[in-house]
Amino acid sequence: MTTSFRMFGLIGATCVMLTGCDSLWPSLDAQDPAGGSTAASQPTTAPAPAPAAQQATAQPTVSAIPASTQAVYSGTTAVGERIAQMDQDLRQLTSQVGDLKGRLSGIRANSSSNATTYHSNKAAITSRLQLGTTPGNPILVEQWNQAQNSLAQVEQTIPSLSKLHSDASDQAAFGKFLLSTVQATYGLSGAVDEDHARLRVLEDAVHQGLVDLDRMLTDVTQEINRHNLYVSAERGNMTTLAEGIKNGQLYGANIATRSFQLTENAAARVAASGQGIDPSAEPLVIIKFDRENVPYQQALFNAVNQAMTAKPNAVFDLVAVSPDRGNAAQVALNGAAAQRNAEAVLRTLTSMGIQPGRVNLLSDSRSVAQNEVHLYVR
Secondary structure, three states, X not given: OHHHHHHHHHXXXXXXXXXXXXXXXXXXXXXXXXXXXXHHHHHHHOOOHHHXXXXXXXXXXHHOOOHHHHHHHHOOOHHHXXXXXXXHHHHHHHHHHHHHHHHHHHHHHHHHHHHHHHHHHHHHHHHHHHHOOOOOXXXXXXXXXXXXXXXXXXXXXXXXXXXXXXXXXXXHHHHHHHHHHHHHHOOOOOOOHHHHHHHHHHHHHHHHHHHHHHHHHHHHHXXXXXXXXXXXXXXXXXXXXXXXXXXXXXXXXXXXXXOOEEHHHHHHHHHHHOOOOOOOOOOOEEEEOOOOOXXXXXXXXXXXXXXHHHOOOOOEEEEEEEEOOOOHHHHHHHHHHHHHHXXXXXXXXXXXXXXXXXXXXXXXXXXXXXOEEEEEEO
């Protein structure tokens, strides 16, 4: 029995020793303890590559624009759609302004070319007449016809400028409407910051377009006035040259270059010198230009002939009278028309043998129904 207990004890001790050895020397198919330790510490030493790769693949999702913000650029919101439409309107306005500028440049170039041709022929006629030539010289007649055609082309610039002014006014009205629409859009609800940023850009662009149109309207208005005065004066010059060609020499002083004096200024000189129009004096002739081609020549000739018979050294005051009604622009237009009528009467007087130096040109605005020309004798 004793031997049996000893055998069992020896076997048990051997099993315990074998178990301890297994914990000291690992088996061949077990994991490396060092490897296990490295894997355990791996999240703190080498996790960077894996998260970086994951971040790279997930980047579009992280930086994607939210749907509410992305709608500003795609125009899917009410404000975005309104901005997109106004942007198209702005492009249309900008295109129209560019076209108007191109038309204005073309009109100016055409007018300048025709004016150059006109003055070239006019100078040739004037220099020939100053030297003296035969009455009705056909060379001068041909040059006069060419100058007349060039002046007519310059005159055609006026309706072109008027049409351009009308079109520019329409675009200015459209631009003002667009500007008010842009400004009203600021008050719409449901907008984001990007909407207001785009509205500010639109507002500045529309403002710039309106500035360009305003300058164009001012320039075109001034050019229309200059062309009206220029054509009116040159018509008088052409009439003077025609009379000179008819006689073979310059026909007295250039009527169109004579300046009109306001009757108020003339009255001041009358008070100082004791000469001039008597306020109570009755006109020798009153010509009312209430229609085209007023036949005043015969009546004017009879009146002037009687005055010259009674007073051979008579001096005449020719007054262009225009209505004083309407706004400033209408008064100015009426005054210019009355002066043109007075110039025509002066040319008639000159053709009757009255020296231009014996006729004083005056202008006045009175309560009359239409343009008139009054002739006084003193």
